[in-house]
Amino acid sequence: MDDRRQRFEAQALPHLDAAYNLARWLSRSPADADDIVQDAMLRAFRAFDGFRGGDAKAWILTIVRNCWRSAGAASKRRGHTSLDENLAADDDPEGTAIQAGTRRRLDVLVAGLPEEFREVLILREMEDLSYREIAEITGTPIGTVMSRLARARAILRETAKDCL
Amino acid sequence: MSCQESLRTQSYLDGELQGVEAGVAERHLESCVECQALAAQTADLSDALRKTARYRAPERLRARLAAQLDRETARKPARTFWYGAASGTGLTALAAGFALFLTLPPSAASLAQSVSDAHARALTSGKMIMVASSNHHTVKPWLAEHAGISPPVTDFADAGFTLTGGRLDEVAGSRAAVSVYRHGNHQLDLFAWIDRGAPLPAPGIHRGFRTRFWKSGDMDFAAVSDVDAAAFEKFVSLAQRQRE
Numbered sequence: 001m002d003d004r005r006q007r008f009e010a011q012a013l014p015h016l017d018a019a020y021n022l023a024r025w026l027s028r029s030p031a032d033a034d035d036i037v038q039d040a041m042l043r044a045f046r047a048f049d050g051f052r053g054g055d056a057k058a059w060i061l062t063i064v065r066n067c068w069r070s071a072g073a074a075s076k077r078r079g080h081t082s083l084d085e086n087l088a089a090d091d092d093p094e095g096t097a098i099q100a101g102t103r104r105r106l107d108v109l110v111a112g113l114p115e116e117f118r119e120v121l122i123l124r125e126m127e128d129l130s131y132r133e134i135a136e137i138t139g140t141p142i143g144t145v146m147s148r149l150a151r152a153r154a155i156l157r158e159t160a161k162d163c164l
Numbered sequence: 165m166s167c168q169e170s171l172r173t174q175s176y177l178d179g180e181l182q183g184v185e186a187g188v189a190e191r192h193l194e195s196c197v198e199c200q201a202l203a204a205q206t207a208d209l210s211d212a213l214r215k216t217a218r219y220r221a222p223e224r225l226r227a228r229l230a231a232q233l234d235r236e237t238a239r240k241p242a243r244t245f246w247y248g249a250a251s252g253t254g255l256t257a258l259a260a261g262f263a264l265f266l267t268l269p270p271s272a273a274s275l276a277q278s279v280s281d282a283h284a285r286a287l288t289s290g291k292m293i294m295v296a297s298s299n300h301h302t303v304k305p306w307l308a309e310h311a312g313i314s315p316p317v318t319d320f321a322d323a324g325f326t327l328t329g330g331r332l333d334e335v336a337g338s339r340a341a342v343s344v345y346r347h348g349n350h351q352l353d354l355f356a357w358i359d360r361g362a363p364l365p366a367p368g369i370h371r372g373f374r375t376r377f378w379k380s381g382d383m384d385f386a387a388v389s390d391v392d393a394a395a396f397e398k399f400v401s402l403a404q405r406q407r408e
Contacts, residue, residue, distance in 0.1 A: 002237055004237075005237050009288065010284050010288075010371075011284065013284075014283075014284040014287045014288050016221045016225075016226070016229075016288075017218070017219075020219055020221035020222075020225065021218050021219045021220075024219040025217075030222070034225050037225060037229075038228055041229055041232075046236075053370070054369075055369055055371075055372050056371040057371075057372030058372065106212060106217065107217060110217060124178065125209075125210055125213045125214065126214070126217060126218045126349065128390065128391055129392070130180065131178070147171065150170065150171060153174075153209060156209055157205045160209070163212060164205070164209060
């Protein structure tokens, strides 16, 4: 295997779960998430020579988000798939100890958040990224990240009361 | 939420504030009932999300990706200058140089690189854990037998870091004993190896993983993970305080 590929696998692939999780929550569809992540990883591999160390996770997630946005523009032209159909998917989230009903309800509530709130919530709560990293990935000022995160949490505190 | 300090409280809870700023937020939180309720509910929400919601890349995607990278790699065969150089008479000199390099203690930069690589390799290979146990009486002797070193091993489950097992690994050419912990969806590696007098790297982020190095007794330690800054600090201070 060539050296570039080995370096790519060592640096980028550990963040494949993070890439998939973000794509899955943005697109709300396992099939679309597969396509987005595959596209993102190919772009990352081609651009890898330009990546000079630093934070590989944030770099990969930025590319995933860009791929989602260009795919989103394409799927708006194609027409949407329904949320219910997407949630009846074959890929289960981690964590099986929780009652399926509660999990599903919280999933639906998170999936129902407006996109700009959903993405900051996913990046903070599931990927443990700092405000600065989230600001870089989403291309928004830190103040906006803070207020969107507060808003996303406020909505869920209200709607998900009985799941918490 | 009408308290005007609620955004600052949120930043404090997310581990984003340091020093004076953190002190201001902490004092406010002590007296503001509204922010106390915010803190409790936000923690409940975080717990619920961490327990339920993170998706993992499915096997079908990993397979598709590997096939795609194969095609991509095959498109332009990489026959570089170094390939030619190493195949000829330069090889002996190169090997001699490499042997010399191996006997020197590793530099700080290569140590940071090396533990991040080892952590990444373990995550991708599925060989994170060679002995699975949450009992330090099992993990410690296993590490002593297989890695030839016996660092302290403590379960910090009470503080949110559950000992899940141990692993034999390598850090810049030295054999290392690794205790593996879990925090929510995230893995933490605690490396230990015999101190060879090498300078240790400053705290940093390498390849998306936080790293922290310290010396204790005749051993060097490194903590590596992609958990958030606040959790990482907490883990490091627990690990630094543990005793034989």
